[in-house]
Amino acid sequence: MHDPRCRHEFVHMSSYIRPTTLQEAVEALAETRGVLLSGGTDFFPARVDRPIRETVIDISGVREIKGISIERERIAIGGRTTWSEIMASPLARGFDGLKAAAREVGSIQIQNFGTVAGNLCNASPAADGVPPLLTLDAEVELASATGARTLPLGEFILGNRKTARRAEEILTRVTVPRRLENAASSFLKLGARRYLVISIVMVAVTLLTDDRNRVREARVAVGSCSAKARRLTALEEAMAGEKAEAGIGKLVAAAHIEALSPIDDVRGTAAYRRDASITLIGRALEACVGAA
Numbered sequence: 345m346h347d348p349r350c351r352h353e354f355v356h357m358s359s360y361i362r363p364t365t366l367q368e369a370v371e372a373l374a375e376t377r378g379v380l381l382s383g384g385t386d387f388f389p390a391r392v393d394r395p396i397r398e399t400v401i402d403i404s405g406v407r408e409i410k411g412i413s414i415e416r417e418r419i420a421i422g423g424r425t426t427w428s429e430i431m432a433s434p435l436a437r438g439f440d441g442l443k444a445a446a447r448e449v450g451s452i453q454i455q456n457f458g459t460v461a462g463n464l465c466n467a468s469p470a471a472d473g474v475p476p477l478l479t480l481d482a483e484v485e486l487a488s489a490t491g492a493r494t495l496p497l498g499e500f501i502l503g504n505r506k507t508a509r510r511a512e513e514i515l516t517r518v519t520v521p522r523r524l525e526n527a528a529s530s531f532l533k534l535g536a537r538r539y540l541v542i543s544i545v546m547v548a549v550t551l552l553t554d555d556r557n558r559v560r561e562a563r564v565a566v567g568s569c570s571a572k573a574r575r576l577t578a579l580e581e582a583m584a585g586e587k588a589e590a591g592i593g594k595l596v597a598a599a600h601i602e603a604l605s606p607i608d609d610v611r612g613t614a615a616y617r618r619d620a621s622i623t624l625i626g627r628a629l630e631a632c633v634g635a636a
């Protein structure tokens with residue numbers, strides 16, 4: 345005969361849950377305050393030297409937060425969408441920079457498993473997905489058992505491995521306003537080698553022009569040069585009204601990168617990172633006007 349105490353014991357000791365709906369997932373998270381596992385490409389490397397004691401909530405079976413949808417005002421990317429899926433989707437040219445970043449995330453195997461939400465929630469200063477999404481004015485949607493909220497990506501990522509995510513929240517979607525979907529965009533990453541590399545500097549640019557081919561709005565973000573990737577608003581303002589043509593990269597000056605606070609580490613010195621970021625921004629701007 346079934347002994348209810350056995351079930352209680354099982355539930356108490358359970359350390360792995362695999363929900364298949366978002367509702368189940370947020371309820372499991374509220375109940376257990378466990379840790380979320382998506383593609384696992386950041387999760388497992390962070391735990392190689394210690395046993396996993398937390399309750400693991402594996403959301404890899406939650407299909408409703410996967411895929412890309414075009415809505416009236418915004419384009420929504422489900423949090424469980426992988427980098428390979430982003431590369432394969434027919435997104436407008438405003439997403440060329442994000443696609444270029446997707447191609448740079450680790451290797452093909454990593455891109456097949458690694459998800460957008462995992463990249464943003466892990467909040468590495470070198471996360472390739474962050475600069476292009478910052479230049480697309482991305483917002484993140486967070487769901488919990490008690491409701492949902494939306495935050496601009498720039499406010500969601502607080503610092504190195506720090507986000508505004510509450511323990512009971514799941515990042516369900518990243519959305520981008522459609523007014524940027526036809527902007528020119530680019531992404532460049534500098535690493536110590538060509539493939540499977542953590543960046544020394546990375547740069548994303550989104551450029552909206554008017555009918556006289558002048559810059560209406562510029563958005564420039566740099567990663568790996570501060571605790572979190574940053575938009576360079578001084579440069580963005582300086583570029584407004586400039587001609588969107590070859591030579592645009594020359595507008596970048598040392599004063600424009602003052603918001604950055606690069607560190608010296610094994611991958612490069614702070615001075616090198618500053619220097620490289622100016623060069624890379626220039627090239628990313630030229631790429632946006634078809635001159636690189």
Ligand SMILES: Cc1cc2nc3c(=O)[nH]c(=O)nc-3n(C[C@H](O)[C@H](O)[C@H](O)COP(=O)(O)OP(=O)(O)OC[C@H]3O[C@@H](n4cnc5c(N)ncnc54)[C@H](O)[C@@H]3O)c2cc1C
Nearest residue numbers: 380382383384385386387450458459461462463471472515
């Ligand atoms: C060999 C290798 C190379 C790599 N190279 C790069 C690189 O070049 N560039 C780069 O940016 N990254 C790189 N990464 C890191 C990683 O692949 C990416 O950050 C990836 O996008 C993480 O996604 P994931 O689904 O695997 O996240 P997971 O590992 O499953 O989770 C990462 C973190 O996010 C949390 N999380 C996951 N999903 C959600 C959600 N929906 N809501 C709330 N929290 C969530 C998890 O709890 C965990 O803390 C590399 C990793 C490896 C192993």
